[in-house]
Amino acid sequence: MYTWTYMDRKFIGLGMTALRNNMTQLRHPYKLTFSITYRCQSRCLTCNIWEMKPVNELTLEEIRQFAAKNPHFRWIELTGGEPFLRQDIVEIVKAFIGASKNLYIITMPTNSLSNDGMILEKVEQILQTGIPKLSITVSLDGYRELHDKIRGIPGNFDKAMRVFKGLMELRKRYKNLFFVFGYTLSKYNQGMFAKTVEEVRREIPEVSYNDFHMNVGQVSEVYYNNTNLDIKAPREEISKEIDEFVRNRRFRLGAIPAIEGVFLKKLARYVQTGKTPIKSRSLDASLFLDSYGNVFPSIMWGRKIGSIRETNYDLEPIWKSNDAEDVRRLIREGKEPGNWTACEAYQSIVGDIKSFIV
Ligand code: SF4
Known part of the structure; x- marks a missing residue:
């Protein structure tokens, strides 16, 4: 007889909360996207985060206070900059795991530029905390020369390969580890995805299209800080690339592949229209917290609604503020800037169940 584990319960809890969001506004957000630092060693052509010189970012002690006072998260995305540049990343994770008893999943990207031994060591330490699911996205935007450009x-492609191979080894011992390559489409790599997969397969023959997550390069004032950059490829090119990507993926059963399928289908629509393809769940299911403690509806909208440093690290007064209500009204009226990023899309999809069929 199958015995329900605490992991199953947390997964079901996450699913039920997301589904409940179809019928009612939630009392608390269940998804937190948290930039734990804006420091980054990359020099990406598509993003200006690396040019920031952040000072006075949230300390570990402040993050512990925030985690303790806001224990309702079921899904946390720790992003950057480069999250592994925070020496205390394991302690940050432990702070959230200790406080949010229903936490099911932590997701994190990496540019693979820190020492790969250190990245893998920290990943293993996080896995040992007993988090039901840890998902790492290894950024990869092209074949060797293109990715490095x-x-x-220089050498970033090879580092990404080393990190991915290291994660494959870890996966043999930790069933709670998941990882993919994160591929961001822009004018710099249009039409180059198949060649990228080919080059990766020379290093890691078992890699398939299912080992990639595809996204489209986005422009935002609050997060990427890249409104001065022209990064978008022509719509037809992006649509062609997404179609080919979808065609080459193997069908898989399960909740996550189903959501990923909807994400990609709507991504193609977003590319065509520039509009968020389904109702946004920003400031309902989720929020974005930057590394200074400022709270925003999403990574794509620089409409600050408060700072946890001004509320003693308690989200509640910000969540219930008139400002937050104003933003929710704007979202209801369809006035949120168009976006379709992995940070925001998944909770919108599950919170709008008809998106699986329409
Ligand atoms: S896209 Fe990621 S890796 Fe590149 S500069 Fe921005 S934060 Fe750094």
């Missing part, structure tokens, strides 16, 4: 760092 887009990222501005």
